[in-house]
Amino acid sequence: MANEKVDVVIVGAGASGSVFAAVLTRAGKKVVLLETGPDWQMSDLISSDIWARRVKTAGAPFLLEGKNPFGYSYQSGWGVGGAALHYFANFPRLLPNDFKIKSEHNRAHDWPISYEDVAPFYDKVAQDIGVSGDAKAEEIWRPAGRPYPMPPMKTFRHGDVWLKGFEAVGIRMVLAAVGMNSTEFKGRPACIYDGWCHVGCPIGALANPNVTYLTEARNAGADVRPWSTATRVLTNQPGTRITGVEYYDQKKERQVQEASVVVLAAWAAQNPRILLNSATDKHPKGLANSNGLVGKYMMAHFNSGTWAMFDEDLQNHMGTTGAQYMSYDRYSKTSHKGAFGSSFITAGSALKTSDLGGFANARLDLFGPDLQLFMKRGARGLTRFGTFGEAMPNIENRVELASDKDEVGMPLGRIIHSYDQDAIAVWNANFEEGLKIAKATGAKEVWSARGNMPTIHLMGGTIMGTGTENSVVNSYGQTHEVPNLYIAGPGIFATAGASNPTYTIFALSLRGAEQLASKWSTVAG
Amino acid sequence: MEQIERRAFMKGAAIGVLTFTVGGVEVLLTPSAARAQGVPLRTLTAAQAATLDALGETLVPGARQAGISHFVDQQISIPAEEALLEARILNVRPPYANFYRAALGAVERASQALNNGQGFAQLGEAEQRGFVDNMRQNKIEGWQGPAGPFVYLLLRSDAVDVVYGTMDGYAALGIPYMPHIAPSRRW
Numbered sequence: 142m143a144n145e146k147v148d149v150v151i152v153g154a155g156a157s158g159s160v161f162a163a164v165l166t167r168a169g170k171k172v173v174l175l176e177t178g179p180d181w182q183m184s185d186l187i188s189s190d191i192w193a194r195r196v197k198t199a200g201a202p203f204l205l206e207g208k209n210p211f212g213y214s215y216q217s218g219w220g221v222g223g224a225a226l227h228y229f230a231n232f233p234r235l236l237p238n239d240f241k242i243k244s245e246h247n248r249a250h251d252w253p254i255s256y257e258d259v260a261p262f263y264d265k266v267a268q269d270i271g272v273s274g275d276a277k278a279e280e281i282w283r284p285a286g287r288p289y290p291m292p293p294m295k296t297f298r299h300g301d302v303w304l305k306g307f308e309a310v311g312i313r314m315v316l317a318a319v320g321m322n323s324t325e326f327k328g329r330p331a332c333i334y335d336g337w338c339h340v341g342c343p344i345g346a347l348a349n350p351n352v353t354y355l356t357e358a359r360n361a362g363a364d365v366r367p368w369s370t371a372t373r374v375l376t377n378q379p380g381t382r383i384t385g386v387e388y389y390d391q392k393k394e395r396q397v398q399e400a401s402v403v404v405l406a407a408w409a410a411q412n413p414r415i416l417l418n419s420a421t422d423k424h425p426k427g428l429a430n431s432n433g434l435v436g437k438y439m440m441a442h443f444n445s446g447t448w449a450m451f452d453e454d455l456q457n458h459m460g461t462t463g464a465q466y467m468s469y470d471r472y473s474k475t476s477h478k479g480a481f482g483s484s485f486i487t488a489g490s491a492l493k494t495s496d497l498g499g500f501a502n503a504r505l506d507l508f509g510p511d512l513q514l515f516m517k518r519g520a521r522g523l524t525r526f527g528t529f530g531e532a533m534p535n536i537e538n539r540v541e542l543a544s545d546k547d548e549v550g551m552p553l554g555r556i557i558h559s560y561d562q563d564a565i566a567v568w569n570a571n572f573e574e575g576l577k578i579a580k581a582t583g584a585k586e587v588w589s590a591r592g593n594m595p596t597i598h599l600m601g602g603t604i605m606g607t608g609t610e611n612s613v614v615n616s617y618g619q620t621h622e623v624p625n626l627y628i629a630g631p632g633i634f635a636t637a638g639a640s641n642p643t644y645t646i647f648a649l650s651l652r653g654a655e656q657l658a659s660k661w662s663t664v665a666g
Numbered sequence: 667m668e669q670i671e672r673r674a675f676m677k678g679a680a681i682g683v684l685t686f687t688v689g690g691v692e693v694l695l696t697p698s699a700a701r702a703q704g705v706p707l708r709t710l711t712a713a714q715a716a717t718l719d720a721l722g723e724t725l726v727p728g729a730r731q732a733g734i735s736h737f738v739d740q741q742i743s744i745p746a747e748e749a750l751l752e753a754r755i756l757n758v759r760p761p762y763a764n765f766y767r768a769a770l771g772a773v774e775r776a777s778q779a780l781n782n783g784q785g786f787a788q789l790g791e792a793e794q795r796g797f798v799d800n801m802r803q804n805k806i807e808g809w810q811g812p813a814g815p816f817v818y819l820l821l822r823s824d825a826v827d828v829v830y831g832t833m834d835g836y837a838a839l840g841i842p843y844m845p846h847i848a849p850s851r852r853w
Contacts, residue, residue, distance in 0.1 A: 187845075188846045190827075194749070194754050214756070215755050337845065494835060496823075501826040505819065508818075509795055516830060520841050
């Protein structure tokens with residue numbers, strides 16, 4: 142079935158898609174958002190780790206291969222709001238050194254833009270959706286910018302106890318920047334510190350898309366279509382222009398939505414899957430893929446967690462799932478001898494009992510009566526801090542199409558991912574330093590959260606660069622090969638950095654959307 | 667029909683219970699209540715449920731009474747996109763019933779091979795703990811099925827869910843639940 146042509150179709154109603162929708166509706170464009178899952182309401186966000194699994198990934202699975210298969214379900218989304226419906230809302234930025242790794246170290250590649258190009262958009266996003274933190278304090282690591290619109294969040298004992306340890310090893314901690322309300326902001330209430338951020342914040346104190354950019358877009362007339370799964374981006378006969386998107390609705394009936402511009406904002410792994418499935422005789426390797434780089438350079442963060450058990454009651458159930466404190470003191474690419482890549486430290490996350498982040502998993506080796514005893518102790522005295530690490534982009538880490546197909550006949554995606562020796566060295570170095578920090582706190586027991594090397598925050602697959610010789614899109618997310626096709630989200634990151642990515646996703650999307658709006662007639666034709 | 671089923675599911679979600687079928691009628695119950703009332707299983711066999719009960723109790727004391735078998739049975743009997751199982755988070759490929767059948771089958775086969783034909787549920791507590799400890803470390807020779815450490819991780823997560831992931835579980839640990847939107851029943 143064909144639908145009336147619109148100005149823009151955005152595939153994916155998460156963090157990046159919501160920004161494009163808000164900016165383009167503000168510019169007077171007729172916008173349709175296609176979202177594969179349900180239209181979640183705030184009343185769906187029940188405070189329970191068990192019930193929260195409803196808002197995480199469902200639908201066609203990705204097949205996972207490689208030495209470090211990418212475990213995506215915990216951190217990817219399904220439904221309106223996407224992964225940002227249930228994210229931790231830590232809002233660190235990338236730093237200037239992230240954009241120039243090739244120039245400064247002859248490793249990986251440079252971004253086609255600098256920190257200074259993105260910084261104004263970090264500041265704009267903060268004002269748009271609300272960020273709490275101490276921007277001035279961050280200036281020990283980054284150029285000055287605007288203050289955040291809200292003061293930092295409260296801290297709690299389970300975060301404060303780490304400060305002595307960090308001081309002992311010379312690591313400076315500052316109050317964390319988070320996408321949460323420390324005070325009322327634009328009619329949204331202040332946080333009440335109940336520690337359920339990661340299952341979705343139904344009061345809107347946490348800046349998820351459904352209470353920020355998406356609300357703005359909907360109020361301006363954006364047509365959000367849940368249960369609509371995009372399968373192909375369609376082109377004209379010569380293959381020079383995008384004409385629309387093929388998708389399947391809730392009844393599994395094929396639909397075509399024509400548009401002047403298409404924005405793929407469906408997640409770092411799903412965007413390549415759609416592009417590769419959009420192959421035609423003019424684009425035999427897939428859309429925007431004449432150089433074979435679609436799906437390549439998939440990247441992930443890893444985390445070195447350190448646990449500590451105290452005798453005192455730390456009230457570790459309180460606070461936010463995001464961090465109380467953060468530090469870039471190990472953000473230099475060469476912070477650790479014999480390793481290469483940045484590290485970013487966070488401390489002070491509220492603990493709940495179950496699911497991947499629950500404290501039952503703090504000692505995975507325990508079961509039976511031993512676990513029972515540990516749970517009782519952990520309920521009072523357990524706390525954790527974590528250090529994210531950066532892995533360099535590797536062309537062998539990729540998304541490709543599998544032979545298996547989903548229920549509408551689209552090939553499943555396969556994610557192949559392995560860490561290199563540098564990443565493993567950074568991971569190990571952060572564990573070693575973590576134990577030193579923990580021991581200096583005076584905790585009764587300390588241990589590393591070692592297990593399989595984790596994969597967090599999938600990025601890459603449609604990376605940005607200076608041209609088709611090195612990338613899929615330019616710095617705005619516009620594909621090099623088809624001018625009216627944009628990609629948005631972490632897939633366009635050229636390198637991963639070590640910072641939680643969502644603030645950068647918002648900032649890059651705002652930059653791309655504003656460029657698209659300003660160049661509309663040139664792009665849309 | 668699909669809309670009706672969805673509304674029923676959402677109603678269950680809102681009040682924190684699951685939909686079980688009793689005498690041909692759908693009722694909303696917690697897994698522990700379903701167990702206490704002897705609600706018939708929909709997908710698991712009685713033998714599989716007995717193995718799961720015994721495994722769950724070995725992993726997390728209290729899991730049997732908390733209704734781990736009814737929880738898993740109900741969850742693998744509904745569409746995968748509605749499931750609340752940790753299997754979803756650990757990237758198990760739907761349908762999830764396939765994983766549970768394979769995992770429980772592997773446990774049962776290994777137990778019988780190692781214990782003169784005795785199934786896991788028939789073992790003494792010490793033998794059950796020893797078996798689980800070996801499964802956790804992938805030390806059971808001749809194991810056939812999903813990797814033992816992964817079976818341990820996933821079933822341990824299910825047991826943690828029903829014992830400690832509920833409002834009752836938080837209360838037992840003395841942790842204030844502090845919900846924004848609480849399940850109106852204690853599940």
